[in-house]
Amino acid sequence: xxxxxxxxxxxxxxxxxxxxxxxxxxxxxxxxxxxxxxxxxxxxxxxxxxxxxxxxxxxxxxxxxxxxxxxxxxxxxxxxxxxxxxxxxxxxxxxxxxxxxxxxxxxxxxxxxxxxxxxxxxxxxxxxxxxxxxxxxxxxxxxxxxxxxxxxxxxxxxxxxxxxxxxxxxxxxxxxxxxxxxxxxxxxxxxxxxxxxxxxxxxxxxxxxxxxxxxxxxxxxxxxxxxxxxxxxxxxxxxxxxxxxxxxxxxxxxxxxxxxxxxxxxxxxxxxxxxxxxxxxxxxxxxxxxxxxxxxxxxxxxxxxxxxxxxxxxxxxxxxxxxxxxxxxxxxxxxxxxxxxxxxxxxxxxxxxxxxxxxxxxxxxxxxxxx
Amino acid sequence: xxxxxxxxxxxxxxxxxxxxxxxxxxxxxxxxxxxxxxxxxxxxxxxxxxxxxxxxxxxxxxxxxxxxxxxxxxxxxxxxxxxxxxxxxxxxxxxxxxxxxxxxxxxxxxxxxxxxxxxxxxxxxxxxxxxxxxxxxxxxxxxxxxxxxxxxxxxxxxxxxxxxxxxxxxxxxxxxxxxxxxxxxxxxxxxxxxxxxxxxxxxxxxxxxxxxxxxxxxxxxxxxxxxxxxxxxxxxxxxxxxxxxxxxxxxxxxxxxxxxxxxxxxxxxxxxxxxxxxxxxxxxxxxx
Amino acid sequence: xxxxxxxxxxxxxxxxxxxxxxxxxxxxxxxxxxxxxxxxxxxxxxxxxxxxxxxxxxxxxxxxxxxxxxxxxxxxxxxxxxxxxxxxxxxxxxxxxxxxxxxxxxxxxxxxxxxxxxxxxxxxxxxxxxxxxxxxxxxxxxxxxxxxxxxxxxxxxxxxxxxxxxxxxxxxxxxxxxxxxxxxxxxxxxxxxxxxxxxxxxxxxxxxxxxxxxxxxxxxxxxxxxxxxxxxxxxxxxxxxxxxxxxxxxxxxxxxxxxxxxxxxxxxxxxxxxxxxxx
Numbered sequence: 001x002x003x004x005x006x007x008x009x010x011x012x013x014x015x016x017x018x019x020x021x022x023x024x025x026x027x028x029x030x031x032x033x034x035x036x037x038x039x040x041x042x043x044x045x046x047x048x049x050x051x052x053x054x055x056x057x058x059x060x061x062x063x064x065x066x067x068x069x070x071x072x073x074x075x076x077x078x079x080x081x082x083x084x085x086x087x088x089x090x091x092x093x094x095x096x097x098x099x100x101x102x103x104x105x106x107x108x109x110x111x112x113x114x115x116x117x118x119x120x121x122x123x124x125x126x127x128x129x130x131x132x133x134x135x136x137x138x139x140x141x142x143x144x145x146x147x148x149x150x151x152x153x154x155x156x157x158x159x160x161x162x163x164x165x166x167x168x169x170x171x172x173x174x175x176x177x178x179x180x181x182x183x184x185x186x187x188x189x190x191x192x193x194x195x196x197x198x199x200x201x202x203x204x205x206x207x208x209x210x211x212x213x214x215x216x217x218x219x220x221x222x223x224x225x226x227x228x229x230x231x232x233x234x235x236x237x238x239x240x241x242x243x244x245x246x247x248x249x250x251x252x253x254x255x256x257x258x259x260x261x262x263x264x265x266x267x268x269x270x271x272x273x274x275x276x277x278x279x280x281x282x283x284x285x286x287x288x289x290x291x292x293x294x295x296x297x298x299x300x301x302x303x304x305x306x307x308x309x310x311x312x313x314x315x316x317x318x319x320x321x322x323x324x325x326x327x328x329x330x331x332x333x334x335x336x337x338x339x340x341x342x343x344x345x346x347x348x349x350x351x352x353x354x355x356x357x358x359x360x361x362x363x364x365x366x367x368x369x370x371x
Numbered sequence: 372x373x374x375x376x377x378x379x380x381x382x383x384x385x386x387x388x389x390x391x392x393x394x395x396x397x398x399x400x401x402x403x404x405x406x407x408x409x410x411x412x413x414x415x416x417x418x419x420x421x422x423x424x425x426x427x428x429x430x431x432x433x434x435x436x437x438x439x440x441x442x443x444x445x446x447x448x449x450x451x452x453x454x455x456x457x458x459x460x461x462x463x464x465x466x467x468x469x470x471x472x473x474x475x476x477x478x479x480x481x482x483x484x485x486x487x488x489x490x491x492x493x494x495x496x497x498x499x500x501x502x503x504x505x506x507x508x509x510x511x512x513x514x515x516x517x518x519x520x521x522x523x524x525x526x527x528x529x530x531x532x533x534x535x536x537x538x539x540x541x542x543x544x545x546x547x548x549x550x551x552x553x554x555x556x557x558x559x560x561x562x563x564x565x566x567x568x569x570x571x572x573x574x575x576x577x578x579x580x581x582x583x584x585x586x587x588x589x590x591x592x593x594x595x596x597x598x599x600x601x602x603x604x605x606x607x608x609x610x611x612x613x614x615x616x617x618x619x620x621x622x623x624x625x626x627x628x629x630x631x632x633x634x635x636x637x638x639x640x641x642x643x644x645x646x647x648x649x650x651x652x653x654x655x656x657x658x659x
Numbered sequence: 660x661x662x663x664x665x666x667x668x669x670x671x672x673x674x675x676x677x678x679x680x681x682x683x684x685x686x687x688x689x690x691x692x693x694x695x696x697x698x699x700x701x702x703x704x705x706x707x708x709x710x711x712x713x714x715x716x717x718x719x720x721x722x723x724x725x726x727x728x729x730x731x732x733x734x735x736x737x738x739x740x741x742x743x744x745x746x747x748x749x750x751x752x753x754x755x756x757x758x759x760x761x762x763x764x765x766x767x768x769x770x771x772x773x774x775x776x777x778x779x780x781x782x783x784x785x786x787x788x789x790x791x792x793x794x795x796x797x798x799x800x801x802x803x804x805x806x807x808x809x810x811x812x813x814x815x816x817x818x819x820x821x822x823x824x825x826x827x828x829x830x831x832x833x834x835x836x837x838x839x840x841x842x843x844x845x846x847x848x849x850x851x852x853x854x855x856x857x858x859x860x861x862x863x864x865x866x867x868x869x870x871x872x873x874x875x876x877x878x879x880x881x882x883x884x885x886x887x888x889x890x891x892x893x894x895x896x897x898x899x900x901x902x903x904x905x906x907x908x909x910x911x912x913x914x915x916x917x918x919x920x921x922x923x924x925x926x927x928x929x930x931x932x933x934x935x936x937x938x
Contacts, residue, residue, distance in 0.1 A: 009442075009449035078410035085382045191388070193405040193580040196508040278699055326507055336578050339415025343495065346417065346447055350440045350477045350637060353623060354558040355539035357604040362533040516763050520800040524785075527799065528792045530806055531828055597805045 024067050036060035045265075045297025046070065050334050051077030052190075052209035054264045054296050071338045074211075078335050089188075091244040091258055095268050095294075096165060098239040102298075105166050106233040107272060113163040118238065119298075166235040167270050167290060175288050177277075198325055203313050207306045208295045210332035218332065219305025222312050222322035229311045229322075231271035231291055238267045238298050267300055269293035271307040275315075289314070379426040380458045385409060389427035389582070393573060396584035401546025402514070403497050408580040418451055419577025421474045421493035425455060428489070428573075429472060434462045436470035441478040441620070441637035448476070465640045477540065479561040481619050481641040484570035486587060492555040494576035497583065499543040499553040519551045522594060530599055542601070545592045546585055554591075560603040560620045565591040611636045614645035663748055664710035665853055665886050666734075671707040671743035673729050673910075676700030693726065693909040703729040705910040707743075711854070714884040718901025718918060720891060720933070726910035727890045728778075731858050733758075734888075735775050736765045747772060749853065770800040774847030774885075778859035780839035783846065786832040790822065790842050793831065797849045816845035820875055837868035841875065848879065857889045861896055873899055894933065898922060906930050 037044065037060045047059040051074045058077060066072035102118025105111045117123075170176055186201030194202055207215060222229055244258040271291040276284055291311030293303035312323045321327045331337060379386070392406035411419040418439075429435065437452040439445035443465040451474060452463055464470050467482040476493040484490060500510040503521035513521065522543055529537045540556040544565060554565055555574055565572060565585055572585040585591055595601035610617045612633045619641065621634035636642035679698035682688040685705065688695065693702045704726045711717050719727045732738040734745065744756040749772065757768060769775075777783040784793050794813040795803075803809050817827050820841035831839050840860060847855055857876065861869040877900060880887060889900050897904055897918060904921045906914040906929070914927045925931045 009444040009446040013446055013449050013453075075410070075414070079412040082385070082409040082411065083376060083380060083382065085384060189407070190409075191407050193407050195405060196506075196511075326505075330507070335410050336415045339417065339419070340495075340578055341416075342414055343416025346476075347440050347445060348477075348556075349622060350558055350620070351540040351556045353620075353637075354556075354560075354604055356623070358537050358539045361535060361602075361605070362537055365534045512762075516766055518766060518800070520796055523799045523804075524788065524792060524796050527795050527806065527809070528788055531789050531791055531810075598807045 031064060033057065033060045033064060036063055041298070043068070043070070043073075045299055046212055047073045047077060049296040049299050049302065050074040050209060050211055051081065052296075053077045053081045071334055074334045075338070086190075088245045088248070090261075091246060093241050093243065095237070095241060095266070096162060098163070098237060098241045098266075098268070099160075099263075100163050100237055100239040101265075102239070103163055103235065103237040104233075105235045107166065107235075111166050111235075112169055113161075116163075120300075163237070165270070167272075170234075170272070170288065176290065177287060194329065196326060197316075198329065200310075200314070203325065203329060204292065204294070204306075204310060206329045207293070207309055207332065210302075210306070211334035211337065212299060212302045214332040214334075214337065215302050215309065216305045218322055218328055219308040222308050222320065227308075227312050227320045227322040228315065228318045229273050229291065229308050231273045231308055231311065233304060233307075234270040234272040234290070236267065236269050236300055236304065238265070238300070240265050265297055267293075267295055267298055267303040269300070269303040269307045271304065271311065273311045376458050378459060379429055379455070380412070381409070381423075381426055386427040389423055392582045393424060393428065393584065396573070396582045397571070397586050399550075400586055400589050401544075401550030401552040401583060403552075403576075403581040403583045405580055406582050408577045411577065412454060413450065415578040416495060417447060418474070418476055418493040420575030420579075420582070421476070421491045421577075422451060422454070422575075423577060424491045424573050424575040424582065425472060425474045426458070429455065429459055429461060431459070431461065433471045434464050434469055436464050436467060436473045436640075437475070438473070438478060438480070438638075438640075439476045441622075442639045444639065465643075467640055477556045477558075478620070478637065479557055479564040481636070481638045482644075483564075484568060486569040488570040490570050490572050492557070492572065492574045494553065494555040494574050494579075494581070496541070497553055497574070497576040497579050497581040499551050514550060517549070522551055523596075526594060526596065526599075530596070535602075536595070536599060543594045545590075545594060547589050548592075551594065552583060552585075558604055558620055559593070559601070562591075562593045562601070562603070567591075606634070609634045611642060611645075614642050614649070616642070616645055662712050665713045665748055666711040667746045667748070668710075668734070669708045669744040669746075671704050671730060671733060671745065672702075672741045673704040673726070673733055673738070674700055674702050674741045690909070692724070702910050704733065704740075707907075707910075707912055709905055709912070709915070711886050711888060713853070713886055715903065716880060716887045716889060716901045718889050718891065718897035718904040719907060720894060720897050720904060721907035722892060724909075725907040727892075727907050728858055729910075730907075731856055731888070731890050735773060735856055736769060747854075766800075770797070771850060772852055772854055774850070774852035774855040776840070776843050776847050776855070776857045776860050778862055780831065780836070780843050783843040784831045784839065787830055789828045790817065790831055790834075790845075791827045793842060794846045794849050797846050801850045812849060813845070816849055817842070819848075819879070820845045835868075837864050837872060840864065840872055844872075844875065844879070848883070848885075851883070851885075853886060855885050855887045857887060859891055860889075861893070862891070869896075876900060894922070906933070 037056050040060070040063060043063055044056050044059045047062060047070065048054050048056065058080065059073070062073040062076040065076060100116060102120060103116045105115065167176065171178065187199055189202050189205045194206065221227065240263040242263050243261050245261055247257040250257055272288045273291055274286050275289050277287045278284060289311060291307035293306030293310060295303050295306065309322065309328055313325050313328060316323055316325060389406060392404045396402065396404045408420065409423060411422055413419060413422065435452065435455060436443065437448045439448035442448065455461065456463055467473065467480040471487060472489050472491070473480065474491040474493070479490065498510050500513055500521055503525060504510050504513065513519070526536050538559065540558050541553055542559045542562060543551050544554050544562060546552045554562060567588050567590070568585060569587055571587055574583050593601040604620065606621050609621055611619065611621060613635050616636055620637045622637045624633050624635060626633050676699055678700045679695065681697045682690065682695035682700055690702060707730055709717070721727045729738065733740045740758050743758060745758055746754065747757055747768065752768070757765070775783060785796065791810060791813045794816055795809045798809045798812060814824055814827065817824060822838060822841060822845070831842050834842065861872050864872065873896065879885065889897065891897055901918045904915065904918040905912055906921065906927065908929050914921060914925065914930045921930065922934055925934045
């Protein structure tokens with residue numbers, strides 16, 4: 001009989017899934033979740049960010065199960081997220097209280113509090129390190145010990161010190177408009193689907209869970225010419241912020257009743273974008289606006305790109321696609337884009353038969369007319 | 372850390388939210404109700420909209436049938452069936468008559484559905500006006516203002532160019548004389564089954580986050596001009612080479628032995644039924 | 660005239676900007692042209708009132724920035740008014756301020772009562788649809804569901820505007836500017852609208868083509884008796900088409916009357932300048 005791809009689906013699927021497992025196990029090697037957690041920081045951060053679920057452990061599990069495929073790991077996490085009840089919203093996170101691990105500004109050399117490089121690939125030379133092929137646990141131990149000794153020679157601050165925001169410094173100078181604090185409850189895009197025109201809270205949510213590559217590409221397109229935002233990075237900070245939830249039963253909320261439920265590492269970016277505004281005397285003057293980016297883990301490129309796109313979407317009057325909220329927001333989600341692209345692998349022969357019929361009928365019509 | 376999955380995968384809060392969207396959809400036939408579509412264990416574009424509807428309305432006593440492009444054994448149908456079965460334990464069937472709930476991609480079964488059944492259709496592109504207008508905000512306004520000239524103009528242009536409308540599957544329909552709706556990529560052959568259907572028809576688009584519905588006994592009309600009536604796929608003089616049925620949607624195959632084009636029922640369970648009936652009849656005859 | 664006007668416009672206002680203490684009171688506001696220097700608000704149309712009678716061609720003339728196109732956009736609902744009223748005297752619309760109607764009702768008016776010819780054909784035509792499709796779009800919008808009828812109507816209209824029928828299935832983007840403008844006119848006329856708006860329709864066309872399009876409009880007006888509002892900065896166009904003329908300056912009506920009268924004996928200083936510069 002002819003090509004009937006759909007028969008015997010059950011057995012075929014079982015066999016395929018078995019084959020997939022074989023591919024994962026055939027080398028007779030396994031990787032511990034703990035190993036992934038302590039050596040695959042970049043992947044874990046990216047998976048958590050794109051899946052919008054903060055759990056290094058589950059991210060490591062997803063990476064293991066997905067054999068390192070990013071889209072697959074994100075997908076697993078998102079699907080798991082759907083099964084979780086969501087009983088609480090956290091209190092507003094104040095990034096000023098971040099335990100900063102890294103913090104730089106491209107706008108000022110001397111920012112209050114100083115630049116703090118922290119851990120970054122920025123100044124590494126991207127040369128394959130062949131020594132890693134034979135890295136032994138003894139050599140790791142030795143290196144760590146040496147590092148600890150070196151650290152002891154550094155004078156630490158006596159108490160916890162918070163880093164002020166660079167933007168506050170400029171705001172005091174009147175370079176930014178002073179906006180009223182907006183305490184409108186943000187819309188939760190996982191509870192209410194995105195409607196247009198969207199609010200900024202919705203836009204930021206979509207972007208922070210956006211696929212790293214997609215967000216980066218669109219931010220780049222805007223920067224390169226298909227957009228009208230040319231930012232200076234005011235501040236990039238990476239570090240841990242504490243998360244609190246309110247008391248579930250108390251109607252009156254006061255900060256003392258709040259519960260600390262843990263901390264998350266985030267990357268936060270504030271980009272400064274010069275814009276032209278009219279002042280009270282109806283004269284044009286330049287002012288800065290802020291593009292904001294934030295995401296789980298250390299994902300600096302994504303957070304910077306997000307800050308560019310945030311600023312783009314604040315100016316829908318520009319005609320570039322990067323300023324079109326539907327264009328940006330509806331196409332950067334990993335699960336959505338990879339899903340719809342991959343669905344093209346599903347059989348489409350009813351649709352195709354229908355199209356075939358349509359084409360044949362049209363051809364017949366044309367022939368009849370010609371005769 | 373190992374956890375058991377909840378009945379029908381979702382937590383009850385999510386199910387309630389989705390059911391509310393379904394009720395709204397039933398109340399406004401043909402209107403696309405936005406809903407907070409969840410990420411599912413199957414990929415977007417692979418039936419997550421349909422699956423979310425199925426999982427939100429399924430109960431322990433339901434009997435489920437899942438088909439993909441007419442076939443119960445199609446890989447994706449099997450995969451969806453497996454997921455629903457694993458999380459609910461409901462009975463599965465391939466018999467259209469036996470099912471209380473049918474999830475389908477791109478087909479409505481040949482056997483007429485009854486008032487005791489619900490059919491859930493998977494939708495890739497819920498917006499019938501998308502080919503005319505890319506912006507969601509604008510298409511939403513067009514629906515609100517009952518402005519469907521774009522959809523008609525598309526058909527008109529086809530007639531001007533080709534002498535007839537050249538739509539394939541997913542030919543748009545008017546629901547209850549108000550909303551123009553994408554019937555999902557069912558062949559035009561199936562459009563008439565939407566009209567005055569006894570069964571409730573629910574349509575779910577997971578990626579586009581929309582649910583819409585055709586309630587039982589609703590007027591559904593395919594878009595067509597007065598002098599260019601709506602036509603369905605033609606299978607004149609053709610029959611299923613297995614069960615000899617005519618008047619059904621046929622798949623086109625090439626016989627590897629003879630190289631000839633042959634046809635067979637697209638609805639596999641219908642085809643099987645016809646065969647079984649024949650075998651029974653013959654058995655009865657020989658018995659007499 | 661004893662007839663009842665088909666369109667009445669009363670106190671149409673359109674401003675861009677929020678206004679400030681200096682300019683909110685229309686009696687006392689001090690503007691530079693139509694612009695408030697202290698807050699930057701632009702008063703594009705100030706207190707515009709007029710009547711349009713059945714079968715009449717009303718010319719609206721003024722320099723660029725005088726508010727004539729903005730006024731047209733407001734009447735055609737392309738742009739919302741800041742305040743004001745307008746009434747259309749047809750049985751189903753009489754007595755209701757059209758600016759306050761729902762989007763659906765405004766659409767009805769656009770589809771059944773109005774025709775519009777924009778200065779730039781890109782605004783009035785779908786450039787990647789056939790010419791006949793463009794005309795049909797308007798017929799479809801007005802509820803026509805018969806291809807044969809629409810095709811016949813379109814052919815007749817295209818013939819009227821001198822588009823060769825063998826090109827009717829071609830897309831207007833392949834046409835010259837003058838041809839595009841003629842397709843737009845055919846489209847605007849397709850539903851026999853009682854009111855037709857013409858916004859700088861000859862601007863940007865060659866002189867010979869201009870004459871051609873003007874002749875066409877004149878002919879249509881004579882044959883169909885449609886009421887028209889013709890907006891132009893060009894007095895020659897106004898002189899040729901309009902029965903009555905309104906002169907706009909900085910968003911205000913400064914002079915109105917029979918076209919001949921306005922052109923022969925202009926009263927306002929600005930109109931005088933305008934007329935003499937033409938001679």
